[in-house]
Amino acid sequence: MRFHAEPIEFTPQPGVGAPVWHGRAVDGEDLLRYAISVHRHQGRLSALWGSDERERAGGFRLHCVFALTEGWQWLRLDLPAENPTCPDLSGIFPAANRMQRATFDLLDIRHDGPDQRPWLRHGGWPADWFPLRHDAGDHADFTNAPTDYDFVKVGGEGAHEIPVGPIHAGIIEPGHFRFSVVGERVLRLEQRLGYQHKGVEHRLASTDFLTGAKLIGRISGDSTCAYAWAYAAAVEAACGATPSPRALMLRAVMLERERVANHLGDLGALGNDAAFAFGLTQFMRLKEDWLRLNADLFGHRFMMDRIVPGGVSHDLAPEALARMVEQCELFAREVSELRAIYDNHAGLQDRFLTTGIINTDLAHELSLTGMAARATGMILDGRVYRQDYTPPPPYAALGVRPVTDERGDVAARVAVRFDEIFESLRLLRAMAVGMPAGEILTTITPVAGGAGLGVIEGWRGEVLVGLEFDAVGKLARVHPHDPSWQCWPALEHAVMNDIVPDFPLINKSFNLSYSGADL
Amino acid sequence: MIPLLRRIFKTGIVTESVPEIPAAETQRLHGEILTILGRALTIRQVDAGSCNGCELEIHALNNPYYNLEGRGIKFVASPRHADMLLVTGPVTKNMENALKIVYDCTPDPKLVVAVGDCGCGCGEVGALFGPNYATCGAVENVIPVDVRIPGCPPTPLVLMQGILQAITPR
Ligand code: SF4
Numbered sequence: 001m002r003f004h005a006e007p008i009e010f011t012p013q014p015g016v017g018a019p020v021w022h023g024r025a026v027d028g029e030d031l032l033r034y035a036i037s038v039h040r041h042q043g044r045l046s047a048l049w050g051s052d053e054r055e056r057a058g059g060f061r062l063h064c065v066f067a068l069t070e071g072w073q074w075l076r077l078d079l080p081a082e083n084p085t086c087p088d089l090s091g092i093f094p095a096a097n098r099m100q101r102a103t104f105d106l107l108d109i110r111h112d113g114p115d116q117r118p119w120l121r122h123g124g125w126p127a128d129w130f131p132l133r134h135d136a137g138d139h140a141d142f143t144n145a146p147t148d149y150d151f152v153k154v155g156g157e158g159a160h161e162i163p164v165g166p167i168h169a170g171i172i173e174p175g176h177f178r179f180s181v182v183g184e185r186v187l188r189l190e191q192r193l194g195y196q197h198k199g200v201e202h203r204l205a206s207t208d209f210l211t212g213a214k215l216i217g218r219i220s221g222d223s224t225c226a227y228a229w230a231y232a233a234a235v236e237a238a239c240g241a242t243p244s245p246r247a248l249m250l251r252a253v254m255l256e257r258e259r260v261a262n263h264l265g266d267l268g269a270l271g272n273d274a275a276f277a278f279g280l281t282q283f284m285r286l287k288e289d290w291l292r293l294n295a296d297l298f299g300h301r302f303m304m305d306r307i308v309p310g311g312v313s314h315d316l317a318p319e320a321l322a323r324m325v326e327q328c329e330l331f332a333r334e335v336s337e338l339r340a341i342y343d344n345h346a347g348l349q350d351r352f353l354t355t356g357i358i359n360t361d362l363a364h365e366l367s368l369t370g371m372a373a374r375a376t377g378m379i380l381d382g383r384v385y386r387q388d389y390t391p392p393p394p395y396a397a398l399g400v401r402p403v404t405d406e407r408g409d410v411a412a413r414v415a416v417r418f419d420e421i422f423e424s425l426r427l428l429r430a431m432a433v434g435m436p437a438g439e440i441l442t443t444i445t446p447v448a449g450g451a452g453l454g455v456i457e458g459w460r461g462e463v464l465v466g467l468e469f470d471a472v473g474k475l476a477r478v479h480p481h482d483p484s485w486q487c488w489p490a491l492e493h494a495v496m497n498d499i500v501p502d503f504p505l506i507n508k509s510f511n512l513s514y515s516g517a518d519l
Numbered sequence: 520m521i522p523l524l525r526r527i528f529k530t531g532i533v534t535e536s537v538p539e540i541p542a543a544e545t546q547r548l549h550g551e552i553l554t555i556l557g558r559a560l561t562i563r564q565v566d567a568g569s570c571n572g573c574e575l576e577i578h579a580l581n582n583p584y585y586n587l588e589g590r591g592i593k594f595v596a597s598p599r600h601a602d603m604l605l606v607t608g609p610v611t612k613n614m615e616n617a618l619k620i621v622y623d624c625t626p627d628p629k630l631v632v633a634v635g636d637c638g639c640g641c642g643e644v645g646a647l648f649g650p651n652y653a654t655c656g657a658v659e660n661v662i663p664v665d666v667r668i669p670g671c672p673p674t675p676l677v678l679m680q681g682i683l684q685a686i687t688p689r
Contacts (some may be wrong), residue, residue, distance in 0.1 A: 221572020
């Protein structure tokens with residue numbers, strides 16, 4: 001199959017997961033041409049990573065995942081063993097900037113873009129050692145020599161800098177924010193991330209797929225179900241396995257419960273950041289009730305390790321489903337009541353409205369995904385039907401209603417979260433009623449050389465996992481990709497021209513993952 | 520305003536006592552905290568490399584069910600105001616330095632509590648996230664640790680018991 005009359009031939013990935021096509025670019029020119037075509041057709045860059053294929057194919061490989069309306073295209077480009085260099089995609093898709101820099105830090109695959117600063121490497125390992133090269137070995141004993149970072153300087157009268165982090169004032173992950181301000185007004189924000197880099201991709205290499213599942217479920221604790229499902233879908237596509245309809249429905253139950261839990265927590269925190277402690281207390285109480293039922297239903301408050309390759313590890317009895325329906329009905333009432341209070345609170349609305357705006361054009365430019373993209377008016381949700389796109393099961397049969405808001409500000413992100421809670425509550429009730437009978441786990445036999453890409457619409461946005469098995473059925477290379485890669489740069493834009501005290505509120509309205517993108 | 524007040528009254532007080540630590544015992548501990556420290560216990564939480572799962576549960580400590588602040592224990596923004604560091608891990612190389620600085624900035628006497636299987640370096644998860652080129656592994660590999668609270672993530676209840684245990688004189 002070809003897209004937009006481009007010469008690259010794609011083959012569809014088999015299985016029941018999200019629609020994915022695999023293809024190869026013959027050279028850098030070919031890749032660039034395809035990227036430009038994707039951009040012209042309002043497509044996005046979903047992920048970019050590299051791999052060491054010297055043992056299998058004699059060189060390195062660059063992997064790009066593009067998203068068009070129809071689905072995702074996984075495009076590979078072979079690079080030579082000596083001085084592998086890839087074309088710079090950041091001129092077409094600014095989101096490529098950090099991904100290309102990370103690819104260099106991990107593999108010494110160079111890019112010819114203007115920004116040559118390191119991204120993940122802060123000096124914890126030597127500049128001429130590359131962890132994901134097969135011959136790198138592991139060295140837990142490098143001397144840690146933290147390096148300075150070349151922040152972009154903002155000049156002019158009265159301009160000064162406020163450095164924040166890596167440790168922040170609250171209970172939150174580490175990262176560094178450099179604000180350039182005049183008075184209270186933010187002229188520029190530059191992020192330096194990578195503080196959470198744990199070498200997860202290095203840990204995943206050469207492990208078996210079950211150990212891999214444990215690691216994947218711990219990349220970003222708040223999205224453990226989304227990651228576990230994306231990974232399971234990738235393993236299943238690579239091994240030609242199909243989970244049962246019941247297993248798929250139970251996965252969706254967990255994914256929607258994860259979405260509701262996170263939106264509840266963030267809505268409370270957003271109230272709190274606008275000095276409305278009542279909101280925090282009420283939503284935290286609801287979230288606690290929600291997590292307690294998770295523990296009752298699935299034996300874990302965040303449902304870690306419950307979605308596994310081949311299916312799920314926990315079944316729900318009819319009584320459990322009935323309890324879930326009952327809770328959804330109660331929550332629909334309680335959350336409506338709280339929404340009315342939020343909507344009618346002048347002080348809150350004053351802080352939310354017109355704060356931290358991102359418009360649709362910018363969202364397109366940045367390949368923005370998920371809840372943040374929908375809050376700029378884009379109908380972008382892997383669970384929702386669009387022209388030329390059919391969502392994977394079980395969502396195809398559920399008829400998920402798209403949620404959008406065109407304003408692009410904090411208020412829009414709040415509204416999208418409220419609406420998504422109501423939609424998920426409706427879906428959970430529908431799933432409980434329409435739960436198919438059957439087995440919950442199918443056996444998986446690893447296929448040597450098998451490759452698969454899984455894509456799941458997590459609460460924050462699109463979570464991708466691309467993986468390949470080696471000749472003995474171990475994991476050769478796994479790249480988990482968090483939507484935060486694309487959303488962090490959007491936050492840099494959203495705070496421009498707002499005032500410094502609005503930053504926590506704007507930041508919370510996105511609530512991005514550090515660990516997910518730092519890996 | 521009226522719906523807001525109605526909601527508050529309808530919700531009532533939902534705070535629970537910690538099982539295994541009966542209400543009277545919590546009272547006593549609270550009293551002890553006040554005698555030992557002469558004020559509320561203050562905690563500086565540091566995420567030195569977690570997946571954020573542990574942080575979700577630490578956040579939950581302040582929800583009305585566990586109401587940690589109501590028991591005289593509160594989270595502060597600066598290590599200079601803290602009696603206790605509550606640290607999650609595995610400590611990344613990129614956070615090693617920052618964690619050491621925080622430790623040095625915390626006035627003596629201080630308590631360090633390592634949280635989670637990653638932070639404690641225990642169990643299957645602790646092993647999965649052991650030292651490698653990018654991480655130092657358990658918190659105790661970087662700064663001295665007084666008490667460990669394992670779990671992946673430890674539930675709010677377990678966290679609360681761990682924190683109370685850390686401040687109970689032995
Ligand atoms: S112990 Fe578990 S929840 Fe805590 S940081 Fe480690 S993986 Fe995440």
